[in-house]
Every structure is written in structure tokens, then in C-alpha cells.
Amino acid sequence: MAENHEVQSSVESARDRFLDEYLPYWLSQASYWISREFQCEVARAGLTFAEWRVLASLHGSSGETIGALCRLALMKQPTLSKLVQRLQAEDLVARRSTKGDRRQTLVTITDKGQARIGALVTQAQAHQREVLRPFGEDNARELVRILKELVREHGHAGLVGSNLADSLE
Amino acid sequence: MAENHEVQSSVESARDRFLDEYLPYWLSQASYWISREFQCEVARAGLTFAEWRVLASLHGSSGETIGALCRLALMKQPTLSKLVQRLQAEDLVARRSTKGDRRQTLVTITDKGQARIGALVTQAQAHQREVLRPFGEDNARELVRILKELVREHGHAGLVGSNLADSLE
DNA sequence: CATGGGTATATGAAATTTCATATACTAGCC
DNA sequence: GGCTAGTATATGAAATTTCATATACCCATG
Numbered sequence: 584m585a586e587n588h589e590v591q592s593s594v595e596s597a598r599d600r601f602l603d604e605y606l607p608y609w610l611s612q613a614s615y616w617i618s619r620e621f622q623c624e625v626a627r628a629g630l631t632f633a634e635w636r637v638l639a640s641l642h643g644s645s646g647e648t649i650g651a652l653c654r655l656a657l658m659k660q661p662t663l664s665k666l667v668q669r670l671q672a673e674d675l676v677a678r679r680s681t682k683g684d685r686r687q688t689l690v691t692i693t694d695k696g697q698a699r700i701g702a703l704v705t706q707a708q709a710h711q712r713e714v715l716r717p718f719g720e721d722n723a724r725e726l727v728r729i730l731k732e733l734v735r736e737h738g739h740a741g742l743v744g745s746n747l748a749d750s751l752e
Numbered sequence: 753m754a755e756n757h758e759v760q761s762s763v764e765s766a767r768d769r770f771l772d773e774y775l776p777y778w779l780s781q782a783s784y785w786i787s788r789e790f791q792c793e794v795a796r797a798g799l800t801f802a803e804w805r806v807l808a809s810l811h812g813s814s815g816e817t818i819g820a821l822c823r824l825a826l827m828k829q830p831t832l833s834k835l836v837q838r839l840q841a842e843d844l845v846a847r848r849s850t851k852g853d854r855r856q857t858l859v860t861i862t863d864k865g866q867a868r869i870g871a872l873v874t875q876a877q878a879h880q881r882e883v884l885r886p887f888g889e890d891n892a893r894e895l896v897r898i899l900k901e902l903v904r905e906h907g908h909a910g911l912v913g914s915n916l917a918d919s920l921e
Numbered sequence: 922c923a924t925g926g927g928t929a930t931a932t933g934a935a936a937t938t939t940c941a942t943a944t945a946c947t948a949g950c951c
Numbered sequence: 952g953g954c955t956a957g958t959a960t961a962t963g964a965a966a967t968t969t970c971a972t973a974t975a976c977c978c979a980t981g
Contacts, residue, residue: 600812601873602824606880606892607790608808609899610783615826616906618776633937639777643769649960655771657784662938664961686946686959704770711775714906718898723775726898729887730778737785737883802967818930831968833931855929855976 617714624706628699633658633666638675638700639707641692648687654738675699786883793875797868802827802835807844807869808876810861817856823907844868 602608618632625635633656640655641647647655653663667690670676675696681687692700715723771777787801794804802825809824810816816824822832836859839845844865850856861869884892 601877602808602811604896605808605876606883606896606899607783607787607876609896609903610779610786611826612907613899613902614776614779614783616903617779620906621776639771639774642771650958657780659939660960661940661962665937668961684947684959686944688960707774707776708770714775714902717901717905722898726895727773727775727778729891729895730775730782732886733782733883734778734785736886737789738781819928828969829930830932830970834967837931853929853977855974857930 620714621707621710624703624710628703630699630703634670634675635700635703637663637666637670638692638696639704641676641690641696642700642704644692646689646691648681648689650687652690670696789883790876790879793872793879797872799868799872803839803844804869804872806832806835806839807861807865808873810845810859810865811869811873813861815858815860817850817858819856821859839865 622632625632628635630638636656636658637652640652649660649664649667652658652667653660656663658666667676667678667688671678673695674693677691677693678688679691681689715726718726791801794801797804799807805825805827806821809821818829818833818836821827821836822829825832827835836845836847836857840847842864843862846860846862847857848860850858884895887895
């Protein structure tokens with residue numbers, strides 16, 4: 584294994600640099616690697632990660648609008664619209680319009696979609712338990728609590744009443 | 753504001769559904785919204801978020817290989833290679849090959865690049881302090897500690913000796 | 922020191938994402 | 952009711968990302 588004599592690089596040695604104490608950096612690293620660890624299961628189910636996110640967002644829901652799905656799955660509106668259309672072509676979700684506001688599109692998961700992610704949801708929960716195990720019940724609960732609070736404070740900040748979906752840039 | 757009589761949707765009411773207690777969901781939400789909050793500053797500096805990530809990764813570094821940058825900025829190798837080429841065209845980074853291993857490309861930030869992100873780095877640190885303020889010193893430190901540990905446990909898991917860059921799928 | 926297997930990055934073609942904008946609709950106002 | 956402003960989603964063209972693979976190089980081994 585070749586030693587690099589010129590620089591200290593890579594994630595392990597971000598020490599001493601700006602990033603090493605930068606919260607958003609570590610949040611995205613943690614989010615990325617933990618999600619990534621689960622991606623092989625998702626791929627095995629024949630789904631991309633984005634597709635999994637959308638289907639997981641619809642799991643146990645009686646339907647979500649495109650806008651709500653944008654916030655749940657963290658995608659921009661045109662991206663999500665097209666992804667949903669692809670999922671519909673595979674008959675994993677269905678689209679109809681809401682009774683109340685006819686501009687809205689209500690997306691629901693189909694039986695075929697449920698079947699596709701059923702096992703994944705269970706595996707996801709098991710994976711989470713594995714990930715959190717080393718920290719113990721209390722720390723784990725505290726971590727999730729803080730994350731939720733961060734989202735509550737910073738989710739769609741200053742956007743009350745505006746088009747939240749479009750704010751996902 | 754129209755009430756939706758059909759479903760309880762959107763982030764606020766993920767209650768009672770799988771996602772509401774799913775750590776990776778909250779990690780990505782927190783990561784997304786907090787980063788997003790900073791994106792207007794990044795845009796004001798004339799950079800995309802991906803460009804900011806790469807330049808921030810190079811800040812204070814004597815140079816990073818493409819592979820190391822992939823892990824720092826969480827991008828797949830071809831994506832990063834092309835982004836770096838675009839940054840080079842703008843003279844924000846320079847590319848040369850390493851002495852040791854001539855396959856490697858060493859990327860460094862130029863003076864122009866430093867100038868471009870100088871203010872941003874300061875703003876980023878200020879932003880982080882704002883974000884963490886409500887939690888207090890101790891909780892904040894604990895949060896970062898846990899995130900670092902998660903990354904240490906799960907970053908490029910089971911990939912020792914393999915091509916880490918390619919593992920960023 | 923030639924050979925074979927593995928690593929680091931580059932690149933073309935295909936797929937996806939993004940931006941800008943169009944379309945269809947709701948809501949408040951006169 | 953018709954108008955104006957604003958919201959929700961769709962869509963085309965352009966930009967980017969991804970996959971698959973090519974290229975150049977390193978290293979161990981015979």
C-alpha cells in the first residue's frame with residue numbers, strides 16, 4: 584500500500600482543516616455513508632435510491648401530493664414529477680387528482696409497489712437498529728431528537744406561504 | 753390556506769409512518785435543509801453547491817487527488833472529474849500529476865479560487881454557530897462527535913483496499 | 922524485465938436533472 | 952361574475968450525472 588509523501592488527504596485526515604469542525608460536512612457524510620450502506624439492499628430490490636425514497640415516503644400514507652413528496656424525498660419538483668411518471672409506468676404508484684384542489688396530483692403506492700418495498704422497510708428498520716446499537720438507547724433517542732429539532736428549525740425556513748416545492752433547489 | 757380533507761401529508765406529519773422514526777431519513781432531512789439554508793450565500797458567490805463543496809474541500813489543503821475529493825465532496829468519480837475540469841476552466845483550481853503515482857491527478861485551489869471562497873468559509877462558520885446555538889456548547893459538541901463516529905463506523909465500509917472512489921455510487 | 926492483475930482517472934453515450942416556462946387551477950377583490 | 956395575482960404540476964431544451972469502458976500506470980511474481 585503506497586504511502587503518500589506529499590499530502591495528508593481523504594476523509595480520515597480532514598483534521599486541521601475547515602471541514603473537520605464543520606457540522607454540515609459531517610451531517611452529509613453521515614447521511615451519505617449510512618444511506619449508502621443500505622443501497623445494496625435497495626439495488627437488490629431493483630430500485631434506485633431515489634425511487635426507494637419516494638416509495639418509502641408513500642408507505643403507510645393514503646397519498647401524497649407532488650409538493651409533499653418533494654419535501655419528503657428531497658427532490659426538486661420537475662425531477663420528482665418525472666420520477667413519479669417512471670414509477671407509474673412500472674405500476675408501482677398511481678396518480679390521480681385531489682378532490683379539493685384540482686391542480687394537485689395525488690400519488691399513491693400500488694399493491695405492486697407495496698410488495699416491492701415490503702421487505703425493504705423491514706430491512707431498513709433492522710439496519711437502523713444496527714447503526715444505532717453502539718450508541719445505546721439514550722444516545723440514539725437523543726440523536727434523533729436533535730435531528731428532528733434541526734429540521735423543525737431549518738426546514739423550509741422563511742418560506743411560509745410560498746411554493747415550498749420550488750424552494751427545493 | 754386550504755385544508756386538505758383527504759390526507760395528512762408533508763414533513764410535519766410524517767408521524768405514525770415508517771419514516772418518522774427512521775434515522776437515515778432525519779439525517780438527510782437535517783443535512784439537506786441546513787445546507788440549503790447556506791446555499792443562497794453560495795449562489796451569491798457565483799458557485800453551485802457542488803462547486804462549493806469541492807473548493808471547501810481544497811481549502812487549507814496542499815492538494816487532493818480525484819479519489820480523495822470524491823470522498824470529501826461525496827461525488828462519483830466521473831462526476832467529480834468533469835466538475836474539476838470545469839473549475840479548472842474558470843481557473844479556480846489547478847491540476848497536475850503527483851510525483852509518486854503518475855496515475856493520480858492532484859487538484860489544488862488557485863489564488864482565484866481562494867479569493868472566491870474566502871468570505872464563504874467565514875460565513876459558513878458563522879452559520880454553523882447560529883445553527884448550533886440553540887443546543888448549547890455541550891450538545892453541539894456531542895452531536896458532532898456522534899456524527900464523526902457514525903462516519904468512522906460506516907464510511908467506506910468493507911472496502912479496505914478496493915477502489916474507494918468507485919464505491920461512491 | 923516481461924507479464925498479469927489491480928488501481929486512478931478520463932471519456933463517450935445514455936439517462937437523468939435542472940432551468941425556464943407553460944398550463945390549469947384557486948382565491949381575493951371590485 | 953370577471954380580473955389579477957398567486958399556486959401546483961407538467962414539460963421542452965440545456966446541462967449535468969451516470970454507466971460502461973478505455974487508458975495509463977503501479978506492483979508482485981516468475
